[in-house]
Amino acid sequence: MKRPVFKSIFKKELTLYFFGTGFFLVSLIFSIGLFVLFRFTYPVDSLSIEVAISSLWAVHLISSLFTLLASQEWEWERNALRAIKISGVEGHVVFLGKAISSWFCLVLLLMFEIVAWIIFFAYSHLTSLDPAQGFFSAKVGMFMAKLFASGVIASAGISFLGQLASILALHSRFRHVLLFIVFFPLSLPAIIAGSSYSRFAYQAAEWTSASGMISLQMAYAFVFLSAGVLLYEFLWEE
Numbered sequence: 001m002k003r004p005v006f007k008s009i010f011k012k013e014l015t016l017y018f019f020g021t022g023f024f025l026v027s028l029i030f031s032i033g034l035f036v037l038f039r040f041t042y043p044v045d046s047l048s049i050e051v052a053i054s055s056l057w058a059v060h061l062i063s064s065l066f067t068l069l070a071s072q073e074w075e076w077e078r079n080a081l082r083a084i085k086i087s088g089v090e091g092h093v094v095f096l097g098k099a100i101s102s103w104f105c106l107v108l109l110l111m112f113e114i115v116a117w118i119i120f121f122a123y124s125h126l127t128s129l130d131p132a133q134g135f136f137s138a139k140v141g142m143f144m145a146k147l148f149a150s151g152v153i154a155s156a157g158i159s160f161l162g163q164l165a166s167i168l169a170l171h172s173r174f175r176h177v178l179l180f181i182v183f184f185p186l187s188l189p190a191i192i193a194g195s196s197y198s199r200f201a202y203q204a205a206e207w208t209s210a211s212g213m214i215s216l217q218m219a220y221a222f223v224f225l226s227a228g229v230l231l232y233e234f235l236w237e238e
């Protein structure tokens with residue numbers, strides 16, 4: 001019974017993100033807008049790769065906020081959360097359906113952000129990794145693979161944390177302010193670890209370089225996954 005319910009919640013969430021609320025499109029436009037703003041505010045030639053990488057992670061974190069309240073606020077306004085709870089669906093099933101769909105959206109958003117980041121900031125830096133081969137070199141491919149892998153893991157932690165923070169914030173009259181207050185401090189470890197790992201990845205070709213940062217991201221995601229499974233139903237209470 002749980003698997004069909006999970007699939008239904010997952011499909012419903014994706015429908016809301018892409019067709020219902022339009023939050024994914026808003027997040028994508030906002031991300032590109034931030035890159036354009038940074039591009040014309042800071043000359044690319046004067047930016048180090050460390051600053052360029054930090055800009056990618058900062059944009060991903062900020063734009064992720066637009067996906068966090070997309071479905072739960074829609075359900076809250078229509079009193080649908082009460083209906084879901086009365087129907088007997090367990091809290092951890094709802095949490096996993098919402099969190100995994102949010103994770104899917106953030107990974108897709110990350111892919112577009114990486115493309116925009118390369119265009120606006122990183123092309124010259126990546127080309128310099130192997131001047132003989134240019135942008136399409138093995139070193140660039142390895143760096144991009146490690147950057148994307150780190151982003152996928154960080155997005156998992158952000159998604160799990162985001163669902164907990166958003167369901168908690170929904171009970172407050174100032175839920176949007178509370179979401180920022182709760183989400184930003186708690187999300188910093190995943191973003192700092194991802195940014196640090198990306199800088200090490202740019203300098204070294206081995207996957208084992210700065211593997212402790214990846215371990216930190218995985219532990220971060222596991223902590224909030226466990227917290228969501230255990231606490232979501234309690235926080236779900238109105």
